[in-house]
Amino acid sequence: DSRPISAPRDEPSGEVPLCDQEDETIDHILVSCVFARQFWFRFLGQVNLQNLSPQPDAHSFIDWWRLASVAIGGLTEKGLNSLIILGAWVLWNHRNRCVFDGTSPSLPAILVQAEEERYLWELAGAKGVSFLTAPLHVDSFSDAMTGSDTIGDYWGDAPMSMLPIYKELIAAGLRIWVFSGDTDAVVPLTSTRYSIDALGLPTTASWYPWYDNKQVGGWSQVYKGLTLVTVRGAGHKVPLHRPRQALILFQHFLHGISMPNVPQNGTIV
Known part of the structure; x- marks a missing residue:
């Protein structure tokens, strides 16, 4: 509609409030x-x-x-x-x-x-x-951010514990990897290890360091049905703090290969 907007009785007519131009329509x-x-x-x-x-x-x-x-x-x-x-x-x-x-x-x-x-x-x-x-497969759209208050305010269906879900997935034969930054102050690594121990899974590969370019990238322990991987020096958002090591972890997961336990170059598969 190109007709001008009438000003309310208690408001003087003038410039467009959004752009300070005249002839508001x-x-x-x-x-x-x-x-x-x-x-x-x-x-x-x-x-x-x-x-x-x-x-x-x-x-x-x-x-x-x-x-x-x-x-x-x-x-x-x-x-x-x-x-x-x-x-x-x-x-x-x-x-x-x-x-x-x-x-x-x-x-x-x-x-x-x-x-x-x-x-x-x-x-x-x-x-x-x-x-x-x-x-x-998303329920919202917004500019990219490292955290969302909207999700925190409205997400109310989170289970008290993921352990029963892990058990169901393991029983179904699905491959599960749990990863954690070893300096994570939000979900401490110690708590994650205690939680996994509570599952009572048999260990197939004991706690060992994994390597990236001849440097220790973190540690790993392999259980029957679940693999735990830590990333050295990473906080709560692993890809944000250690993007290269996060990529190595993800690629090994996709290929179904345990984290490399021998110092070597070119560990990205």
Whole structure:
């Protein structure tokens, strides 16, 4: 809609609150505004659809939406439509906060709000976004991070102990590797070893050092049905602290090969 927005009685008319431009219209707020274009690029980029975000020559929200929907089609179109409806609502809500509450435009804040709204929409039964996230087997999308408060706040189905699950998986013949950084202060290695000992599994290879490029990379112990591997000098997030050693560990797991117990070069299989 290109019609100007009437100012409320207690608010003087003036510049667009999101970009300080004149002649505020719904189309400008949703697609033409620089702030809006930045929002759509980041928001759609979270599901790799940033190429569909409004371009500088976009001046009609409905026309842009129609072109974006036609560009993809299929089930993905349903997910995109849900995102565009949600994004438009969040933009409008953010604009109103700037007008009525005196807040300043904030791209990080509106992206956080968009993620929160998406979560609430799905709780209410709006599953359109799942057409975009389901192929990735994820229930959420956001910028990459090393930890998530959202997961910590809402994840409530974690079992008290993984040991019964380990027993079921071992009985089913699945191969299990448990790894730990030996400087992990969140889940200490000592506690992990006590937990594994509680399973009462027979030992097939006793505690031994494994090597990476003639240096001790960590230690390992092999049980019947389970392998424990530690990574020297790594904390709670092993790949973050010791990426090379984490890769060696992962490759050996994929190949079903125990960690190398002889100092040598080129231990990456």
